[in-house]
Amino acid sequence: MNIGKQLVRLSQLHGYSYKALAKHLNISEYQLRQCENKHAPFDFNLTLTLSQFFKVRTSYLTAEHTVFSRTNTVQRGHVSISNYNFHTHTQQFYQSIYLANFVEFQSRFVKSPFKQILDITAEIEQLYDQANSQIDFIKNAAEKARTLLIKEPSNLRLLFMLEKAGLCICESNINNEAKPFSFWSEKGMPYIVLNHNNDFAVKSVFDVAHELGHLLLHKHIQFDLLTYEEFQDIEREANIFAASFLLPEQAFKEDLKKVSNLSNPDDYTPLKQKWYVSIKAMGQRAYELGLLTFEEYIAFCHAIHEKNYEAVEPLDDTLARRHPIKITAHLEYMFVRKLITPQKLLDILKVEPEFLTQLANINQSLFDKFTKKEPKEILKYDFIDTSDNR
Structure with missing residues (x-):
C-alpha cells in the first residue's frame, strides 16, 4: 500500500x-x-x-485515484502568476486543479451556466484588431466589460454580478499570505481565487477586477513561460483594466466634480463609499484622466504618505467586505434537494469538512445544518450502596 x-x-x-x-x-x-x-x-x-x-x-x-486527482482539468500555463516565483505558481497550479475538480464534481448535481462570460470574452477579443494601441484595447475592453457585466452605478455588488455572469469566484484559506490568482479550466470556465484573510473590502474589489483583466485580456498567454519583464507588462495591463473597469471615465468624472479639493485625499471619502475603490487609486485615476496636474498629483501623493493612508484609509474598517457565494450556494442546493447528503459527499471526496474550508472557504456550519444528530442513548443504573455490607 x-x-x-x-x-x-x-x-x-x-x-x-x-x-x-x-x-x-x-x-x-x-x-x-x-x-x-x-x-x-x-x-x-x-x-x-x-x-x-x-x-x-x-x-x-x-x-x-480521487475526485481531486485528475490533472487534465487545468493547464499550468493558464494559471495567472501572482508574483514571479516558481514555488508560488506551483502551489497555485495545484489549487487550481483541486478547485476545478471539485466544481466539476458539483456540476454532476447542479449546472451553473457560464455562457454570458464566454460571449463577453469573445466580444472583447474582437476589439483587439479595432484598437490603435494596446492601451486603447485595454480601455475599450474595460468599458465593454463594465457595460455588459455591471449594470449598476456602483461596485457594491461586483462579486454577485460576476458570479451571476458565469465566473467561479472563491476564497482560499490554504495560505494566509497568498495573493489572488485566476485561470481558465479546460472546460472553458473562468475562475478567480481570492485570499479569505484579506481584510479590506476595497482591496478585495480591486483584486477581483485585476484578475478579471487577466481572464479577459490574457486568456491565450502561457503565464509559466513569461520573462520577468513580460510578467511586469501584463501586471500593468491588468491594473489599467481594473482602474478603467471600476472607475468608468464618464461616471467617475461626474463624481469628481463634487470633490472640493482633488489634491486632498480626505475629500474623496464619500466617493469611496460608492465605488468601493481606495482613495489612493481614485487619485491616481483622476490624474490619468487629466483632472489633476502633475504638481497637484504630487501634493495628493504626499498627503497620502503623511496620513499613512498606504496602510489604512478612512472607511477601511467600516466598509463590509462581500464574499463569493456560488460554490456554497450550490452545495446548499444539493443538500436541500437531497441530491446528496453531507456525509455521502465527504465519503466520496474522502475528506473532512475542514479540507473544503481550506480549499474554498466552505463553512463547517453548512455541514452541521444538514447532518442529522443521532440521539444519544443514556444508560441509567440503579446503584446500591454496599459500603455498610462488607
Whole structure:
C-alpha cells in the first residue's frame, strides 16, 4: 500500500516541501520519502498523522485515484502568476486543479451556466484588431466589460454580478499570505481565487477586477513561460483594466466634480463609499484622466504618505467586505434537494469538512445544518450502596 502519489499532491497544494513538512510534523524527511517507495512497509501511524494534518481520510491517502486527482482539468500555463516565483505558481497550479475538480464534481448535481462570460470574452477579443494601441484595447475592453457585466452605478455588488455572469469566484484559506490568482479550466470556465484573510473590502474589489483583466485580456498567454519583464507588462495591463473597469471615465468624472479639493485625499471619502475603490487609486485615476496636474498629483501623493493612508484609509474598517457565494450556494442546493447528503459527499471526496474550508472557504456550519444528530442513548443504573455490607 503506497501513499506517495497523494502525499505529493497534498504537499504541493499546501506549498510544503518534504523538508518543511517533516519539520512541521516533527518527523524525519526520510520517513516521508519512504512513502513513495513501493517496497517500503506501510506505516499506519504516519498515514494517520498525515491524514489529520491535511484534513483528509486515511482512505484518501491510500487511494490510487480521487475526485481531486485528475490533472487534465487545468493547464499550468493558464494559471495567472501572482508574483514571479516558481514555488508560488506551483502551489497555485495545484489549487487550481483541486478547485476545478471539485466544481466539476458539483456540476454532476447542479449546472451553473457560464455562457454570458464566454460571449463577453469573445466580444472583447474582437476589439483587439479595432484598437490603435494596446492601451486603447485595454480601455475599450474595460468599458465593454463594465457595460455588459455591471449594470449598476456602483461596485457594491461586483462579486454577485460576476458570479451571476458565469465566473467561479472563491476564497482560499490554504495560505494566509497568498495573493489572488485566476485561470481558465479546460472546460472553458473562468475562475478567480481570492485570499479569505484579506481584510479590506476595497482591496478585495480591486483584486477581483485585476484578475478579471487577466481572464479577459490574457486568456491565450502561457503565464509559466513569461520573462520577468513580460510578467511586469501584463501586471500593468491588468491594473489599467481594473482602474478603467471600476472607475468608468464618464461616471467617475461626474463624481469628481463634487470633490472640493482633488489634491486632498480626505475629500474623496464619500466617493469611496460608492465605488468601493481606495482613495489612493481614485487619485491616481483622476490624474490619468487629466483632472489633476502633475504638481497637484504630487501634493495628493504626499498627503497620502503623511496620513499613512498606504496602510489604512478612512472607511477601511467600516466598509463590509462581500464574499463569493456560488460554490456554497450550490452545495446548499444539493443538500436541500437531497441530491446528496453531507456525509455521502465527504465519503466520496474522502475528506473532512475542514479540507473544503481550506480549499474554498466552505463553512463547517453548512455541514452541521444538514447532518442529522443521532440521539444519544443514556444508560441509567440503579446503584446500591454496599459500603455498610462488607
